[in-house]
Amino acid sequence: MKPKPLPHVGPFTRPYWDAARESRFMLQRCRRCRQAIYYPRPWCPHCWSTELEWMPACGRGQVITYSVIHEPPSEAFVSEVPYILAVARLEEGPQMMANVLGIEPARMRVGLPVRIVFEERSGGFRVPQFAPAEEST
Ligand SMILES: [Zn+2]
Numbered sequence: 001m002k003p004k005p006l007p008h009v010g011p012f013t014r015p016y017w018d019a020a021r022e023s024r025f026m027l028q029r030c031r032r033c034r035q036a037i038y039y040p041r042p043w044c045p046h047c048w049s050t051e052l053e054w055m056p057a058c059g060r061g062q063v064i065t066y067s068v069i070h071e072p073p074s075e076a077f078v079s080e081v082p083y084i085l086a087v088a089r090l091e092e093g094p095q096m097m098a099n100v101l102g103i104e105p106a107r108m109r110v111g112l113p114v115r116i117v118f119e120e121r122s123g124g125f126r127v128p129q130f131a132p133a134e135e136s137t
Pocket residue numbers: 030031032033034035044045046047048049
């Protein structure tokens with residue numbers, strides 16, 4: 001079977017992928033306006049400052065929309081379908097798109113609490129994905 005694609009690591013994304021290799025989930029934060037930022041980039045999308053720093057993130061969020069993927073985007077995902085691609089609002093503020101692992105499509109819903117898990121890829125890469133989190137009462 002064809003292997004899943006690997007991240008493109010560049011100067012602005014290296015800290016993110018290096019942390020993920022150690023199962024740590026990091027976000028950027030703007031030093032000027034203090035907003036958390038996802039995905040990694042060289043400037044703040046809120047105030048355009050280039051004064052960004054990295055911070056550990058809690059890795060929790062809530063699904064705001066999702067899609068059930070039946071048609072694999074490449075040969076590497078043939079054995080995965082159907083799977084869930086979701087956008088979640090992270091507790092730190094930004095939205096993040098990732099697959100939701102370990103859930104049947106019928107159980108999926110908007111508002112589902114999710115947490116970051118790390119999917120192993122070749123070359124030691126670990127890709128942050130979502131998994132259902134315990135509901136807090
Ligand atoms: Zn900013």
